[in-house]
Structure formats: C-alpha cells, structure tokens
Amino acid sequence: MNADTTGPHVVVAGGGITGLAAAHRLALAGHRVTLLEAGPRLGGKLLAGEIAGAPVDLGAESLLARRPEAVALARAVGLGDRLQAPATTTASVWSRGELVPMPKGHVMGVPGDAHAVEGLLSEEGVRRIALDGEQPPTEIGEDIAIGAYVADRMGHEVVDRLVEPLLGGVYAGDAYRISMRAAVPALFEAARKHPTLTAAVRAVQQAGAAVPADAAGAATGLGGSVFLGVDGGVGTLPAAVADAIRAAGGEILTDAPVTALRRTGPTGWQVVSGDRVLAADAVVVATPAGPAAALLAAHAPAAAAELDAVAYASMALVTLAFRRSDMPALAGSGFLVPPVDGHTIKASTFSSQKWRWVTDGAPDLFVLRTSVGRHGEEDQVHREDADLVAASLKDLAAATGLTARPVATTVTRWLGGLPQYPVGHLARVARVREAVAALPGLRIAGAAYDGVGVPACIASAHRAADEIIATSKRADPGAGHSR
Numbered sequence: 001m002n003a004d005t006t007g008p009h010v011v012v013a014g015g016g017i018t019g020l021a022a023a024h025r026l027a028l029a030g031h032r033v034t035l036l037e038a039g040p041r042l043g044g045k046l047l048a049g050e051i052a053g054a055p056v057d058l059g060a061e062s063l064l065a066r067r068p069e070a071v072a073l074a075r076a077v078g079l080g081d082r083l084q085a086p087a088t089t090t091a092s093v094w095s096r097g098e099l100v101p102m103p104k105g106h107v108m109g110v111p112g113d114a115h116a117v118e119g120l121l122s123e124e125g126v127r128r129i130a131l132d133g134e135q136p137p138t139e140i141g142e143d144i145a146i147g148a149y150v151a152d153r154m155g156h157e158v159v160d161r162l163v164e165p166l167l168g169g170v171y172a173g174d175a176y177r178i179s180m181r182a183a184v185p186a187l188f189e190a191a192r193k194h195p196t197l198t199a200a201v202r203a204v205q206q207a208g209a210a211v212p213a214d215a216a217g218a219a220t221g222l223g224g225s226v227f228l229g230v231d232g233g234v235g236t237l238p239a240a241v242a243d244a245i246r247a248a249g250g251e252i253l254t255d256a257p258v259t260a261l262r263r264t265g266p267t268g269w270q271v272v273s274g275d276r277v278l279a280a281d282a283v284v285v286a287t288p289a290g291p292a293a294a295l296l297a298a299h300a301p302a303a304a305a306e307l308d309a310v311a312y313a314s315m316a317l318v319t320l321a322f323r324r325s326d327m328p329a330l331a332g333s334g335f336l337v338p339p340v341d342g343h344t345i346k347a348s349t350f351s352s353q354k355w356r357w358v359t360d361g362a363p364d365l366f367v368l369r370t371s372v373g374r375h376g377e378e379d380q381v382h383r384e385d386a387d388l389v390a391a392s393l394k395d396l397a398a399a400t401g402l403t404a405r406p407v408a409t410t411v412t413r414w415l416g417g418l419p420q421y422p423v424g425h426l427a428r429v430a431r432v433r434e435a436v437a438a439l440p441g442l443r444i445a446g447a448a449y450d451g452v453g454v455p456a457c458i459a460s461a462h463r464a465a466d467e468i469i470a471t472s473k474r475a476d477p478g479a480g481h482s483r
C-alpha cells in the first residue's frame, strides 16, 4: 500500500463500476480505501470476453457520452485513446414482420411530429398521435408511468412499437409501469410545463439542439457521438479503474462478500467479510439493492425494507459468431423488437457492424448478439443455452433472412441484471437516502438509485465519495489531500 495514504479509511462494498468509481475518487482524494467484492472478478455488469478468439463485450457495451462521467473516468484511467464512436448508429425496428428504419426526431420513442413515424405505425396509429394537440392537458402529478401517459396522449401504438422496445433496451422493463420522472426526466419536466406531449417533445429536442457538441466528442475528434464504446470492450474499464485505485494506494479484494456492518462509537464502522473484520471511518455500499438492504437492515430498517422492494429484471445475451463470408447484407447497427409482436428476442446488435474494434479483432468473423428476457420473464432467461441460441437464430432468420450456422455461440445470463424504476421510484430513493444520511459515515450508490446507465452509476459513486470526503475534511481539515 502507498505510504502516503494516511487519510481516513473507507471501505467500499461492491466491485461493479459504481464501487470502483467510488474507490477511485476516494483514493485520489488521499483516503485509505479497501474495496471488497463478493465475487471472483471485478466489474459487475461490465464484462469483456471473447467468442471464437474475437474480443467482445458480454455485458454493457456502450457509454452515453452526452453525460461526462463515464468518458471522464475512462480518460482518467488511461483509456482515452481507446474510446471509439460507433461505426454506424442507424438501427431498425422489427415490426409486423418488417425491418423498418428507426424513425428520427423522437425522445425515447415519443415523436415530435407524427409524420416521423409513418411506415412504422399504422395509418390509424399515425392519426391518433395528432389527437394529442386536441386534448386538454393530462394530469401528471408527482410521477406517471411513461407508457400510460404517452398512450393517453398519442395512443397505444406509439408506446407498443417505439417507447416499449426502446425502454426495454435500457431497463428490460414494462413501459406501462416505468416512471417517466425517473426514466425520461427531461420529458417529464417538459410535459409538466407544456399543454401537449408534442410540445413537450419539441421543447426537449430544442434544448438538446442548443447544447454544444458534447465535450467528449469535441475534445477527441469523436464527432460528438451520443454513445461511445471502448476498443477492447467497455468491459475493460473496470480493470483499468482497479489499476488506478491500486496505483493510488487502494486495496482491492475479490471473493470477499461484506456480510455485516457494525457501528463502533458515534461515527466508526466495522465491516465484516467472513473471518475478516475491517475498521472503517466510512463505508460506501455499492452493491445491488438486495444485498444493500441486508447490510442496512440493522441500522436503517425502513430504508432496508424500501430497498428490498426494488425489483430486478433478468436477461440473457446470446452472442453469435458467423463466418463473414456466410452473411447476408445487414443494415445498420441492429434492431429492436416490440414485445407486442410476440417474438423471443427483444433486440439484436450487429457488433461487427457497430464497433470497429470488434471487426478489427476478427475480420473474418461477423459477431452479433441478441437479448432475451424482460422483467417478469425469468423463464425465458433460464431456458437451456441451446434453446436460447435456436430461438435467437429463428428470430434472426425471420427478421433478416440470416440462415447461416454460427461457428461459435455464448450465452451470458444476467440474473438480477437491471433494477426497475416504477412510478414513485425517485420518491423511494429520496426516503432511502434520507434514512441513510442519518447514519454517519455511511453512503449508498449504484444502479438502483439515480439511473441504471454507467454514467449515472458513476455519478452516484462520486456523490457518495464526495460526501465522505467533505465530512472527513470538516472533521479533520488536515485529513486527505488531492493528488
């Protein structure tokens, strides 16, 4: 351990990107950090792997670059040169048996102009959108399910064929239950101010257009891309962050589940992991909601009960490698699948077409992946590997005409992959945070709170770390020092 890490000792529970980002921030601020990860590897839902010798992401694969956090962290740990814009971002929707280009000019599937969705929606569906302008404003209150609200304003078809598949990609959830306030906050705020949903969408679009090309794109020549990948995989980010933590004097242990937290005195903690008991001045709990609930139960029972109630969706990713010479021409980066059409897969990403680094790693192969499983579809995820591969190939053949046999397949199951944000989620999170704030030195962070995307997770990690740093500075103005 570095000799100059003499600041307060902070233990971080959880070695996903949230825990790593928190530990990184704390270590750089001069705190002595120990990160305990329950499993044998770091990264949580970020996982780099390979198929037929080709490097691929087997978990999260792209970073929203409109927000600064993920791109900034990648740069801070030396991956700036490896950030890569997608080679193509044009996607389709597999709707009523046809691959239809994804309409332009929408906010999470909600169009600002009914004409934009012609070709994807039926004529009746397109006409129904226009009724938005003729209805009195819809009462939104403190929160509303995005599907219910959009269906009320513009009809069910736009929800079923656009909003639902897009949200399904992010949350693996049900648009008719997902909180608009939590999932699409800009649209929620605009919808509260404007009399129609169309006007709200346009306001969000105008605000977006007014934002200069994002700093990430501007600074790297990445063209202001909304999303960025990492050469070698977003799954290489955790190891790079871990290296930076160790270089700053932090310690990282795997196969070290935190099993209990005990208070010692007015501000101190003991962190129990098997036979190990670590004394800590502060603790960041960066696990999913279930384990966080177990750790908090003795100290903040109401918050623990709230966390225990956070539901998670499980999903499976089926990664398939084909001989490139066997492939038909496929358009764009992939396609989304509206659940109303009753297919097994909910999306497919043509990785070799979307990411240059995947093609460069295996020029003779064509790698793509499908995803299966939404919230409430656990059975799908637990089907045999061969079954999931066969179902994926069947849907791919129907959607794209692809009949080639893959040369390699990999099924990655993400049980408890994505927390669900139902109506009222943010109020729940506020109650949990309030209860946890009463526990000195304890902070929570992760995908269950302020957003499931990697940048949002990092933001919650930084918030937790910064609060601890601020408290320790107040307690001992000489403690901690920036590097």
Ligand SMILES: Cc1cc2nc3c(=O)[nH]c(=O)nc-3n(C[C@H](O)[C@H](O)[C@H](O)COP(=O)(O)OP(=O)(O)OC[C@H]3O[C@@H](n4cnc5c(N)ncnc54)[C@H](O)[C@@H]3O)c2cc1C
Binding pocket: 013, 014, 015, 016, 017, 018, 019, 036, 037, 038, 039, 042, 043, 044, 045, 046, 058, 059, 060, 061, 062, 063, 064, 256, 257, 258, 259, 286, 287, 288, 291, 315, 317, 414, 417, 418, 445, 446, 447, 448, 452, 453, 454, 455, 457
């Ligand atoms: C298949 C899939 C694809 C995704 N794609 C994208 C994408 O392309 N872009 C994007 O931005 N987001 C994506 N997401 C979402 C994003 O990857 C996750 O929300 C995010 O990585 C969660 O990070 P986390 O650290 O909060 O949680 P996790 O990754 O779940 O990490 C939590 C860690 O805590 C550990 N842990 C649990 N209990 C304990 C304990 N008691 N003690 C110690 N450790 C414990 C776990 O083992 C785990 O390693 C995707 C998610 C999934 C599932």
